[in-house]
Amino acid sequence: MKTQPIRALVLERQRQLSLREIDLPVSPRLGEVKIKVHTVGICGSDVHYYTHGKIGPFVVREPMVLGHEASGTVVEVGEGVTNLKRGDRVCMEPGIPDPNSRASKLGIYNVDPSVTFWATPPIHGCLAPYVVHPASFTYKLPDAVSFAEAAMVEPFAVGLQAASKAKIAPGDLGVVIGAGPIGIMVALAALAGGCSRVIISDLQPQKLAIAGSYPGIVPVNIKNDRLAEVVARESDDWGADIVFEASGSPKAYECIFDLPRPGGCLVAVGMPVNPVAFDVVSAAAKEVRIETVFRYANVYDRAIAMIASGKVDLKPLISETFRFEESIAAFERAAEGRPGDVKLQIRVDEAV
Numbered sequence: 063m064k065t066q067p068i069r070a071l072v073l074e075r076q077r078q079l080s081l082r083e084i085d086l087p088v089s090p091r092l093g094e095v096k097i098k099v100h101t102v103g104i105c106g107s108d109v110h111y112y113t114h115g116k117i118g119p120f121v122v123r124e125p126m127v128l129g130h131e132a133s134g135t136v137v138e139v140g141e142g143v144t145n146l147k148r149g150d151r152v153c154m155e156p157g158i159p160d161p162n163s164r165a166s167k168l169g170i171y172n173v174d175p176s177v178t179f180w181a182t183p184p185i186h187g188c189l190a191p192y193v194v195h196p197a198s199f200t201y202k203l204p205d206a207v208s209f210a211e212a213a214m215v216e217p218f219a220v221g222l223q224a225a226s227k228a229k230i231a232p233g234d235l236g237v238v239i240g241a242g243p244i245g246i247m248v249a250l251a252a253l254a255g256g257c258s259r260v261i262i263s264d265l266q267p268q269k270l271a272i273a274g275s276y277p278g279i280v281p282v283n284i285k286n287d288r289l290a291e292v293v294a295r296e297s298d299d300w301g302a303d304i305v306f307e308a309s310g311s312p313k314a315y316e317c318i319f320d321l322p323r324p325g326g327c328l329v330a331v332g333m334p335v336n337p338v339a340f341d342v343v344s345a346a347a348k349e350v351r352i353e354t355v356f357r358y359a360n361v362y363d364r365a366i367a368m369i370a371s372g373k374v375d376l377k378p379l380i381s382e383t384f385r386f387e388e389s390i391a392a393f394e395r396a397a398e399g400r401p402g403d404v405k406l407q408i409r410v411d412e413a414v
């Protein structure tokens with residue numbers, strides 16, 4: 063693969079970022095496109111690599127370019143590419159599976175053991191002026207979707223994957239535990255996917271206020287109210303059809319099976335750092351269906367279509383936009399974890 067030094071946001075090691083030149087691929091090969099990056103969102107995982115130098119088994123051992131939530135414009139098309147052309151506005155799915163793997167053949171390429179994912183060590187991310195990416199994981203944007211919204215497709219895709227796994231029926235009552243960026247994405251995807259209402263819980267009033275500004279989302283501060291009581295009240299003591307756990311907090315699991323109705327569903331979206339206890343009997347007594355989510359597969363085109371149609375409005379979730387030259391300051395701000403910040407973005411291309 064031909065590489066060339068390009069100025070990028072590089073995580074040198076834990077707690078040390080620099081904007082400097084680093085060798086990255088520059089020309090698209092068979093089936094690939096080169097994209098001029100426009101906007102990149104900062105994800106919790108980027109921040110975690112910055113502050114901790116690792117996530118579980120993924121350890122930053124050598125300098126790595128951060129970022130995986132990106133939009134941009136195709137500037138060069140490799141041989142064999144038919145779905146895209148120069149000048150197309152696009153967003154990119156950051157996980158690249160082996161197209162011939164057993165998982166890919168089954169349509170579950172997100173759990174392909176050989177998948178590589180932007181900004182997951184040792185794979186470089188997209189906080190650079192240009193990236194080269196497979197055309198089949200690059201999606202053309204309708205005019206109605208801005209570059210900033212397109213850079214939100216990645217986290218929204220997680221919400222959509224959760225909503226798909228839940229198998230929502232029209233009118234379902236949903237519950238989302240945790241009003242962080244992913245919790246809000248899950249709530250919006252659940253509403254757009256057919257829930258009549260979604261109760262969302264958190265401890266942070268600012269996060270709940272942002273979530274609660276969307277019609278159909280009922281915020282519950284668990285400092286003041288018991289979530290199970292609110293769910294019982296809102297469902298005539300029957301329980302919620304779908305419960306999404308999006309906080310990753312071990313405490314959330316303590317009484318989680320008080321929340322779903324008999325025959326309801328629990329979707330585990332958040333990732334607790336350590337194993338959590340699981341009350342098998344409480345789950346079994348209601349025959350709760352349990353689903354898990356790892357990133358997403360085959361939802362990008364749906365996510366883009368939902369944004370374009372106005373079914374979901376992600377714009378209110380963009381808290382602040384930084385210039386590329388301010389990337390390090392943007393990460394420091396993200397690491398502060400201000401409760402009013404949902405999504406911070408970096409506008410890499412300042413020309414457009």
Ligand SMILES: [Zn+2]
Binds near residue numbers: 105106130216
């Ligand atoms: Zn992300």
